[in-house]
Amino acid sequence: xxxxxxxxxxxxxxxxxxxxxxxxxxxxxxxxxxxxxxxxxxxxxxxxxxxxxxxxxxxxxxxxxxxxxxxxxxxxxxxxxxxxxxxxxxxxxxxxxxxxxxxxxxxxxxxxxxxxxx
Amino acid sequence: xxxxxxxxxxxxxxxxxxxxxxxxxxxxxxxxxxxxxxxxxxxxxxxxxxxxxxxxxxxxxxxxxxxxxxxxxxxxxxxxxxxxxxxxxxxxxxxxxxxxxxxxxxxxxxxxxxxxxxxxxxxxxxxxxxxxxxxxxxxxxxxxxxxxxxxxxxxxxxxxxx
Numbered sequence: 001x002x003x004x005x006x007x008x009x010x011x012x013x014x015x016x017x018x019x020x021x022x023x024x025x026x027x028x029x030x031x032x033x034x035x036x037x038x039x040x041x042x043x044x045x046x047x048x049x050x051x052x053x054x055x056x057x058x059x060x061x062x063x064x065x066x067x068x069x070x071x072x073x074x075x076x077x078x079x080x081x082x083x084x085x086x087x088x089x090x091x092x093x094x095x096x097x098x099x100x101x102x103x104x105x106x107x108x109x110x111x112x113x114x115x116x117x118x
Numbered sequence: 119x120x121x122x123x124x125x126x127x128x129x130x131x132x133x134x135x136x137x138x139x140x141x142x143x144x145x146x147x148x149x150x151x152x153x154x155x156x157x158x159x160x161x162x163x164x165x166x167x168x169x170x171x172x173x174x175x176x177x178x179x180x181x182x183x184x185x186x187x188x189x190x191x192x193x194x195x196x197x198x199x200x201x202x203x204x205x206x207x208x209x210x211x212x213x214x215x216x217x218x219x220x221x222x223x224x225x226x227x228x229x230x231x232x233x234x235x236x237x238x239x240x241x242x243x244x245x246x247x248x249x250x251x252x253x254x255x256x257x258x259x260x261x262x263x264x265x266x267x268x269x270x271x272x273x274x275x276x277x278x279x280x
Contacts, residue, residue: 011122026201034251038239064135078233085241092239103214
């Protein structure tokens with residue numbers, strides 16, 4: 001029984017490492033800030049959670065600790081990437097030139113007009 | 119008062135999780151720390167207090183966890199597939215998605231879920247509209263983007279937070 005849990009732990013950790021590698025590759029290959037962030041956030045979140053939970057299964061006495069750490073990563077990682085995306089857009093970094101639509105530009109313009117009127 | 123009890127329960131559960139022991143001394147120290155933390159931070163910690171812990175909400179939060187984990191795995195496979203192709207298939211853009219959620223915690227949960235699921239990244243929330251960077255734009259109409267991106271999550275989050 002212990003062996004099976006340990007093997008599942010090793011598999012989880014390996015899958016996590018694989019996703020971390022693919023996330024890094026994505027950051028190198030994507031064309032602009034926002035697309036890079038897509039690869040950066042998602043792959044690293046599952047990568048980190050997978051690796052940490054895998055370690056938790058290999059050492060069952062750490063399981064609850066790793067569970068809480070993963071929970072904090074799941075909560076904080078998307079917030080930081082959202083803050084990065086918002087900050088880079090507002091400081092003037094443009095979308096990729098082959099973009100299809102940019103609804104945020106108009107929304108920002110409206111917000112600015114509202115602030116100036118007030 | 120209800121906010122205070124709620125934050126005490128959460129802090130104490132975190133302590134027990136981290137120490138992973140039911141030793142009397144550990145529990146006593148944890149209770150003391152949780153009490154001080156709850157006294158200091160209960161006001162900022164939660165708006166609803168104990169109302170967050172009804173069986174209905176806990177049940178939906180439990181269901182939501184599985185829905186969310188499944189979507190997250192799909193998202194990662196999707197990004198991984200894109201990354202390994204010789205020519206990355208991209209069709210990006212920022213779209214507008216309306217939401218009916220009112221409270222701030224609910225909007226935060228929705229934005230976080232969207233960020234961690236297939237090809238979408240929340241850039242900003244202005245009032246009741248989310249602005250989302252989408253790696254593969256399938257529709258530019260706000261009604262359709264809602265169906266593509268956030269309708270599954272919104273059902274659950276509405277049950278959990280409102």
